[in-house]
């Protein structure tokens with residue numbers, strides 16, 4: 149074949165041919181996680197229901213959740229955006245946000261008064277509340293919990309009998325619940341609850357997690373949903389099936405990461421913005437043959453939390469692309485350093501083991517994605533099941549207030 153014939157065959161020469169190609173691409177099965185290049189089967193999955201852990205089945209049965217059609221459920225192909233401009237438009241308009249923690253009692257008397265115990269797991273991040281069911285909280289307690297999460301970054305509740313419906317209701321209280329266009333969910337009815345099931349993701353999205361390569365998917369430092377116009381605030385993961393050993397998650401504090409930097413470096417970053425990307429990819433309408441593309445969005449690299457008023461470093465290795473206004477090499481060097489501040493300083497992290505004290509009950513973690521990163525440790529190697537449901541409340545349009553202080557400055561702690 150001559151070179152010209154090869155070119156003719158590979159490249160559409162007319163607008164009609166190009167349009168046909170675009171339509172053909174759009175009719176393909178949706179693209180899954182960014183690390184996966186294959187097709188994803190949509191609708192209800194029949195084959196996975198048999199492998200659903202017993203504790204999950206029992207939870208759903210107790211709370212009248214219908215999984216008779218199969219499990220999990222992925223929206224049908226025609227409901228999933230194919231083009232990056234379509235996906236970009238999802239929740240692009242400003243959405244009113246009420247910061248529930250803002251006017252809460254700083255002493256949190258209603259929440260702490262009802263708990264058996266309140267345990268700070270490390271000095272700078274992570275608190276466990278003992279003896280309270282999340283499903284029983286009243287609005288005052290929910291406000292105080294929002295403030296506690298804003299201060300402590302992540303809050304844990306073991307031994308929960310929590311229905312997915314109640315989990316969703318709690319999420320609606322704290323903000324607009326994120327409904328992902330294509331991630332697996334429980335069923336068609338429960339919009340806004342994502343299934344977090346690593347065994348399933350591993351096979352479905354081709355996540356090549358092994359002992360030798362235990363980094364990928366949720367098992368890497370990241371912050372959820374940074375590409376949204378109003379990115380994630382409180383995220384609530386309820387694990388109803390937890391490995392006997394391992395399956396821990398780590399969180400790191402963005403307030404503390406910011407406080408680790410020198411005043412000169414803080415000043416350099418204050419007011420700058422960065423470009424953040426989505427986890428999923430879509431087709432670029434302008435350049436459809438170039439391959440899938442992420443949604444990109446610009447946000448401040450230092451954010452001020454509306455409840456605490458503290459500054460937080462808003463970067464993560466998985467989803468931050470570049471700092472606006474810098475040369476690519478400059479941006480890379482600086483971002484790599486900022487990631488390392490989060491990742492290497494163990495004093496600003498908490499590692500949590502999810503195991504409940506009572507068999508058959510689940511554990512909830514509620515964290516603030518505006519001020520943190522997290523990492524799910526892949527040490528159970530798919531031998532012990534781990535399954536949960538996740539609800540994310542989206543928060544405000546990210547804001548940097550030049551008058552705001554760092555956490556340590558505000559609390560009068562040593563800045564050295």
Ligand SMILES: [Fe+2]
Nearest residue numbers: 366371372522
């Ligand atoms: Fe995550």
